[in-house]
Amino acid sequence: MTQPSASPILSVQNLDFTVGDLNILRDISLSVQEKEFVCIVGASGCGKTTLLRMMGGLLTPTAGCALYRGQTITGPQPELAVVFQDYGRALLPWRTVAGNVELALEARRIPKNERADIIQDMLSRVGLAERADAYPMQLSGGMQQRLQIARCMAQAPQVLLMDEPFGALDAMTRQTLQDEVARLCSEAGVTVVFITHDLEEAIYLGDRVISMDKHPGRLSETLDIELERPRNQLTTREDARFLAYRHRLFNLLPPGH
Amino acid sequence: MTRILKGLLLPVLVLLVWELSARSGALKAESLSFPTAILLAAAAVVADGSLFKAALETFTGAVGGLAVGASAGILIGVAFGLSRRLSQLMRVTTESLRPIPSVALIPLALLIHGYGFQMESSVVAFSCFWPLLIITEGAVRGIEPRLIEVARVLNFNLVQRVTKIVLPAALPRIFVGLRLAAAVSLVVAVTVEITANPIGLGYALIVAQESMRPDKVFAFIGWIGLIGWSLNASLLRVQLKWFGRMGNWAEHTS
Numbered sequence: 047m048t049q050p051s052a053s054p055i056l057s058v059q060n061l062d063f064t065v066g067d068l069n070i071l072r073d074i075s076l077s078v079q080e081k082e083f084v085c086i087v088g089a090s091g092c093g094k095t096t097l098l099r100m101m102g103g104l105l106t107p108t109a110g111c112a113l114y115r116g117q118t119i120t121g122p123q124p125e126l127a128v129v130f131q132d133y134g135r136a137l138l139p140w141r142t143v144a145g146n147v148e149l150a151l152e153a154r155r156i157p158k159n160e161r162a163d164i165i166q167d168m169l170s171r172v173g174l175a176e177r178a179d180a181y182p183m184q185l186s187g188g189m190q191q192r193l194q195i196a197r198c199m200a201q202a203p204q205v206l207l208m209d210e211p212f213g214a215l216d217a218m219t220r221q222t223l224q225d226e227v228a229r230l231c232s233e234a235g236v237t238v239v240f241i242t243h244d245l246e247e248a249i250y251l252g253d254r255v256i257s258m259d260k261h262p263g264r265l266s267e268t269l270d271i272e273l274e275r276p277r278n279q280l281t282t283r284e285d286a287r288f289l290a291y292r293h294r295l296f297n298l299l300p301p302g303h
Numbered sequence: 304m305t306r307i308l309k310g311l312l313l314p315v316l317v318l319l320v321w322e323l324s325a326r327s328g329a330l331k332a333e334s335l336s337f338p339t340a341i342l343l344a345a346a347a348v349v350a351d352g353s354l355f356k357a358a359l360e361t362f363t364g365a366v367g368g369l370a371v372g373a374s375a376g377i378l379i380g381v382a383f384g385l386s387r388r389l390s391q392l393m394r395v396t397t398e399s400l401r402p403i404p405s406v407a408l409i410p411l412a413l414l415i416h417g418y419g420f421q422m423e424s425s426v427v428a429f430s431c432f433w434p435l436l437i438i439t440e441g442a443v444r445g446i447e448p449r450l451i452e453v454a455r456v457l458n459f460n461l462v463q464r465v466t467k468i469v470l471p472a473a474l475p476r477i478f479v480g481l482r483l484a485a486a487v488s489l490v491v492a493v494t495v496e497i498t499a500n501p502i503g504l505g506y507a508l509i510v511a512q513e514s515m516r517p518d519k520v521f522a523f524i525g526w527i528g529l530i531g532w533s534l535n536a537s538l539l540r541v542q543l544k545w546f547g548r549m550g551n552w553a554e555h556t557s
Contacts, residue, residue, distance in 0.1 A: 104452060122456045135449040140471045140546075149467065153457035201457065 053116065055080045055237050056101060056126075056205055061110035063096060069262040070096055074110070076256060076265060078205075078237060083228070085240045085252035089299060093263025094241045095131075095209050101239060102128040102207045114205070124153065127203035131210040133191040137182040143169065143193055144178040150200035168196040171230060188219035195227065205237045212247070221279050224251055228277065245295045249288060250277060257298050267298055336517040345522035353507065354526055361503035362530070364420050365492035368427025373484055375428070376435025377477060381465060383436070384443025384473075397436070405430035405491055409499050419502070423495045430491045431484040438480030442473035475546050482538045489531050504530075 054077035063071040070093045078084050088094045099105040101112050103122040112119045114126060122128075130136040137146055147165045156164065169175045172192040182190055191211060198206060211227075212220040228251055231238050242248050248255045255269045269291055273282055282288055318338045324330040325337035336344075348354040383390035408426050416422035446469060454468045470477075496505025504527050511519035 102456065104455065122458065124456075124458050126456075128452075128456050130449060130452075132449060135447050136453055138450065138453075138468070138471070140474070149453075150457060152463075152467065153459060 052079055054078055054113075055082075055115060056239065057113045058097070058101065059110050059113065061097075061100065061107045061112065063093070063100070063105070064108045071107075072262040072264045074263075074265055078239060081232075081235055081237055083231065083238045083240065083251060083253045085242060085248035085255045086258060087242055087245055087248045087255060087295065087299060088258030088263070089260055090243060092258045092260035094258055097258075097263070098128075098207050098209050098239065098241050101205075102126050104128070124201055125204040127198035127201045127206050129191075129195055129198050129206060129208040129211045131213050133187070133194045133211075133214075134182070136194050137190060137197075139182055141181075142178065143174055143180050143182070143185070146182065146193055147197050147200045150197050154200075154202060164200060168200045171199070171233075172196045172226065186219075188215055188223060191215065191223065192226070195230070199230065199234060199236075203236060205239065206231060208238060208240045210241050210243065213242070213244075220247070225277075225279065227251070228275070232275070245292055245299065246283065249273075249291045249295070250279075250282060255291070255295065257295060269294065333515065334517055336521055340518040341521040341525070344516070344518035345525055348507075348519065348522055348526070354523075357502075357504045357507040357523075358526065358530060360420075361489070361492050361496065361505065361527075364423035364495070364500075364503060365427055365488040367420060368424035368492065369431050369484060369488040371424065372428030372431030372488075373435045373481060376432040376480075376484075377439050380436045380439025380477075381443055381469060381473075383440040385465075385469070387444075390440065401433050406494055406498070409495055412495075413499055418500055423492055423500050423502070426495050427488045427491045430487050434484050434487065435477070435480045438483075439473060439477050442476035442480075443469055445476075446472045475542075478538075478542050478546070482535060482542070485534055485538055486531065489527075489534065493527060 057075075057077035059075050061071060061074040062069070074097060076084075086094050086097065096105065100107050101119065103112075103119045103126065106120075114123070119126070138149065141149065144165050147168050148161055151161045151164060165178070166175060169178055172195060174189060174192055174196065177185065177189065182193065185193065195211070208227075212223055215223065224247060227238075240248070240251055249269075249271055252271050255271060257266045257269075258264065259266045271291060273285060273287060321330070321335075322338045325335065330337075383393070405426055408429055412422045412426050416425060450468050450472055451464075454464045459467060492503065493505040493508075496503040497509055498505075500506065504523055508520060508523045508527075511517075511523060
């Protein structure tokens, strides 16, 4: 566990979420330090997305609270960007690639004449500079998710909340995007909470991996990942420590549950 | 090309039989006229400027009413679409006003406005208001919820949310409503002119009928049809121009 003395950028305290008689999340507490990359893994239906939505202020907990820099999160705020899994639905189909990034700049009230440079910069970081005038429907799934990430980064967030962002992508694209996101976030110095059901993805990306149990959703174990960065898709995944982490998590979260 | 020629075969045949039977006296030419006379009359109303004047009057009444009715329908439709509570609160009012046939309001509009464009436009506006209210409300309610969340995460206020997310997302469907309403507006404008208002194409039709000029009646009917067709065609062009480039998204939602 991270030491509680350093004040966390994001934390969750004794959070409960109940809908009717159904207890979805029970007594969840965790804290995330500045610039940390925290992955939360769990089987589908364990409430990990619900937990992320509460950190983003899109849902209100039944009891307990989520805090950003010590302040209770009561609603969405621009410092907390949410990357949705269904990128196709989160993009504005009537706006071009550049126009979708511009949306975040409009929200920040950036003057019109300064926008073009920022847009170009954001798009080149995710490798979409050449497609600035295309419409989202003309992009592949991987490109659409890159665009959503670019829009979220244009929001100039402190924390990036990512909800299974690569769940719908093929294995090759997923690996490329994992490396891109790791690089992008460390360059920008942004804190990340990353939800996934892929154990290896969690270990590969995270500084820390938290596993969740279901019925009701609760945190079960925390693993500090001591693997050097930058990580490498081949060598990191073959590292004995990587395999040991995987073994550990695999026993906590056996597949098929 | 041959398909078009085949399609023209029947109309041409009908016109030919019509012309011949009218000229031979088998058909009563004084009540039905005949194609060449109608064509001459259609050219005559263009030449003396009466078609242009009447068409402009009808067009002003129809488009004026469409503009007022459609904007009100879109505005209230967006409000109803965003707030289910407001929509339910107003349901009794809207559902009791909606079934009133717009032409039944002609006497009332006459009492309020007297003859002229205002009276005609107000009846047209009433009839164009409803399709846009219903279509806009449905379109706004059907917006991808994820987009609303994106607006929330970006901390947009209500005006930004409506102008940046809600209206553009609903626009393809609203545009379909606009095309429907445009057709309605012409029908209602001509109806008002035929029944009450002494201006425009509808009134020109009545004058032609009362002066026993079937050729002119047919000529004006033909021109009205052409105006309706070109109104729809130009709106369709705008629709393709606006939404054509965004891939199949606009087609899916409309």
